[in-house]
Amino acid sequence: MSETSEQYKDIPALAGDRRPWVVTAIAALFGLAAIAAVVGGLLLDVRPAVLPVGGTIGPLETALAGLVIAGLCLLVAWGLWRRRNWARTGVLLLLGLGTLYYWLTILFSVSAQIFGGEQVSPWGEIGAAVGMGLLRAIAVGLVPGAIIYALVRYEPAFEDNPGQRTFIDHAVRYLLLATALSAILIVFLIIAFTVSESWEAIREVGVDTMLLGTVWRPGSIIGTEDAQFGLVPMIVGSILSTFGAVVLGVPLSVSAAILLAEVAPPLVRETVRPAIELLAGIPSVVYGLFGMVVLAPLIRKIQVPYNSGFGLLNASIVLAVMIIPTITNIAEDAIRAVPRSYKEGSLALGTTHWQTIRDVILPAGRSGIVAAIILGIGRALGETMALIMVIGNSIAIPKPLTDNPLTLFLSSARTLTGNIAVEINYAAGAHRSALFFTGVLLFIMIMLVNTLARGFMRRRTPA
Amino acid sequence: MERAKSRISSSNLLRRKVGQGIAFGLFWLAAAVAVAALLFIIGYVVVQGSQVINLAFLTTRPAGGVSGEGGMSTTIVTTIYLVVLVIAIATPLGVLAAVYMVEYASEAERESALARWLIRIARSGVEILAGVPSIIFGLFGFALFVSFMKLKFSLLSAGLSGACLVLPVIIRTSEEALKAVPRSYREGSLALGATKWQTVVQVVLPTAAPGIVTGIVLSVGRVIAETAIFWVTLGGSYRLPTGLLSSGRTMALHVYMLASETRAFDKAMGTAAILIVTIIVINLLINITSRQLAQRVMGKQ
Numbered sequence: 182m183s184e185t186s187e188q189y190k191d192i193p194a195l196a197g198d199r200r201p202w203v204v205t206a207i208a209a210l211f212g213l214a215a216i217a218a219v220v221g222g223l224l225l226d227v228r229p230a231v232l233p234v235g236g237t238i239g240p241l242e243t244a245l246a247g248l249v250i251a252g253l254c255l256l257v258a259w260g261l262w263r264r265r266n267w268a269r270t271g272v273l274l275l276l277g278l279g280t281l282y283y284w285l286t287i288l289f290s291v292s293a294q295i296f297g298g299e300q301v302s303p304w305g306e307i308g309a310a311v312g313m314g315l316l317r318a319i320a321v322g323l324v325p326g327a328i329i330y331a332l333v334r335y336e337p338a339f340e341d342n343p344g345q346r347t348f349i350d351h352a353v354r355y356l357l358l359a360t361a362l363s364a365i366l367i368v369f370l371i372i373a374f375t376v377s378e379s380w381e382a383i384r385e386v387g388v389d390t391m392l393l394g395t396v397w398r399p400g401s402i403i404g405t406e407d408a409q410f411g412l413v414p415m416i417v418g419s420i421l422s423t424f425g426a427v428v429l430g431v432p433l434s435v436s437a438a439i440l441l442a443e444v445a446p447p448l449v450r451e452t453v454r455p456a457i458e459l460l461a462g463i464p465s466v467v468y469g470l471f472g473m474v475v476l477a478p479l480i481r482k483i484q485v486p487y488n489s490g491f492g493l494l495n496a497s498i499v500l501a502v503m504i505i506p507t508i509t510n511i512a513e514d515a516i517r518a519v520p521r522s523y524k525e526g527s528l529a530l531g532t533t534h535w536q537t538i539r540d541v542i543l544p545a546g547r548s549g550i551v552a553a554i555i556l557g558i559g560r561a562l563g564e565t566m567a568l569i570m571v572i573g574n575s576i577a578i579p580k581p582l583t584d585n586p587l588t589l590f591l592s593s594a595r596t597l598t599g600n601i602a603v604e605i606n607y608a609a610g611a612h613r614s615a616l617f618f619t620g621v622l623l624f625i626m627i628m629l630v631n632t633l634a635r636g637f638m639r640r641r642t643p644a
Numbered sequence: 645m646e647r648a649k650s651r652i653s654s655s656n657l658l659r660r661k662v663g664q665g666i667a668f669g670l671f672w673l674a675a676a677v678a679v680a681a682l683l684f685i686i687g688y689v690v691v692q693g694s695q696v697i698n699l700a701f702l703t704t705r706p707a708g709g710v711s712g713e714g715g716m717s718t719t720i721v722t723t724i725y726l727v728v729l730v731i732a733i734a735t736p737l738g739v740l741a742a743v744y745m746v747e748y749a750s751e752a753e754r755e756s757a758l759a760r761w762l763i764r765i766a767r768s769g770v771e772i773l774a775g776v777p778s779i780i781f782g783l784f785g786f787a788l789f790v791s792f793m794k795l796k797f798s799l800l801s802a803g804l805s806g807a808c809l810v811l812p813v814i815i816r817t818s819e820e821a822l823k824a825v826p827r828s829y830r831e832g833s834l835a836l837g838a839t840k841w842q843t844v845v846q847v848v849l850p851t852a853a854p855g856i857v858t859g860i861v862l863s864v865g866r867v868i869a870e871t872a873i874f875w876v877t878l879g880g881s882y883r884l885p886t887g888l889l890s891s892g893r894t895m896a897l898h899v900y901m902l903a904s905e906t907r908a909f910d911k912a913m914g915t916a917a918i919l920i921v922t923i924i925v926i927n928l929l930i931n932i933t934s935r936q937l938a939q940r941v942m943g944k945q
Binding site (some may be wrong): 183191246256272289292293329346347349353354355356357358360361362363364365366367368370371374375378416431433434436437439440441444453455456457458459460462463464465466467468469470471473474475505506509530531533534535536539565566569570601602605606617620623624627630631635 | 653654660661663664667668669670673675677678679680682683685686688689702721737740741743744748749752760762763765768769770771772773776777778779780781783784786787788792798804808810811812815839840841842866868869870871872875876882886887896897899900901902909910912913915918919923924926927931940
């Protein structure tokens, strides 16, 4: 065995039982580092400083730290010398993460130089900054990079026994279960923290006062004792704006869904469907900006007193445009999921395409379409920033501006989501707690909506 | 029977066809209105915004103040930092969780009732998390990271909150990608003597990589487009963040703050235009990677 190993000692893959000289060199390097750590710990003159977690650093602590680091380095050196896998993985991780961290700090400082200024940096400066950054990156990465390269190349030289593999297998199993539970852990944390933060409001103000009170006047703004935390104006605002969005958006999106699924030629479908998926990802602030800059002046043209252009109508239009992609996508999938045999049977009986759609396909796909609409409602209820920009944010319950009840939609309002976002940054005490209660309320409402939608999705006709 | 026959008889075929024409005409109109409205909004913002965009706008920092002077450079950099941070936190967690769900869960479910219950609540956890609106994530991040852990308004708070937001997306897409890997791959690897973990790391994950990357790119798009959650955890500083604990402002936040606190609507349009273009580019990336994935799967078949 040793003769063949002699022959192939320079080929990493066949190194087998031999220890490559490179690995010995790296082990020796760590040994040297151990010595350096001990010496440095003893000799380094660190001014006594206070740690953020309490306690001070003095000469004793540095010496101790040096000894600990030396011990670790010796351990790693021994592990490498004996070609243990844990040593190799440990060194790779340590050096890799350390180099990445340094490269990140270099990136931070270079971008600060290029982008942080008040005037445009001349190209020469930009080039100099980038060049210096690259040089530093290479300098920092040279030695660790060489070590990493050597360890990766000489991987077969490190032992690989079955006992070690099964240990890793079992350890991994439990670690992965923990990550799988992370989502439910986050849900639990969300519920725990929002409820605990809202407890002060529940205790002092009372759930009934908040849910049924019609005046929202947080004392912290006025500075008086009589703060009132009634959420009814916001609940009405949320419901009305969602209602408006549904009235405007659902006919348009369901029509588009039917069109795309049944009527439109393939070419139209190929272009429009990806376009709608793209539009679903546009940031909501863009729509809010449009509502502020274009829709508000337009709406102001309606001659009604106190019409500012910002209000429920503006919000309904903006929301409707935002939920169209959501509803269209899901409804179209639902319509496509109706079995072809239904459609073919109906057509075979002599009905027109429209009769088939109206009397056969739509009833069959009804639960999927309803699920799509409910999901759109959920999206509308959860929308925050775009609505803040266009809805006016008044604290009063929306009322029609004139005798015409339709002018209700011209009045200003505020939604539950907007309430949270507008006031959270400066709220304190019971006010802040009441805002968290708003969040809990919102959470419950949207959970109910989503569960309803899921129930409808499950009742779909099986394909 | 007579009524049924009259619905489909040839005598009223003309009437039925006219009815169909009207109905379909209305549908085309409605769909055209919907698509036109969306395209008009996007087009308007891009056209108006591109008038403001030049090199100075992109590389100088916002100067603050009511008139909204300056550019948007720090917002671009902050957005990039935030995206990288969120992906760095959420991807390992999400992909490993998906690996457990697809590879290890069925075995564990067979073994013990406790495992069955744990896995069931793990799955419903992902579903619930996917439906939570982003302002609630913001509120949660504000309560846990900004206040309780005293991280204050910082990249770290925003990054952790954002990771919670995109976790369901990454878990779902990774699960899909992992399920699409043919069983024969796993069986072949195990037959060669590899352990389950070795199989996962060296065979299954590389094969599922394009699908997982699609999920990551989707999350990137989500982070760039989100506003409410970062409004409450990142703060609104227009300076360049110097570390993980400094505050900052993303592009979407910049649009909101310019529009609501200054009169600089043109700069807001400009920032919004850059945002839209970024989302379009990311969407193209998603299409390309998912097409690659589909080709691969079909090639194997």
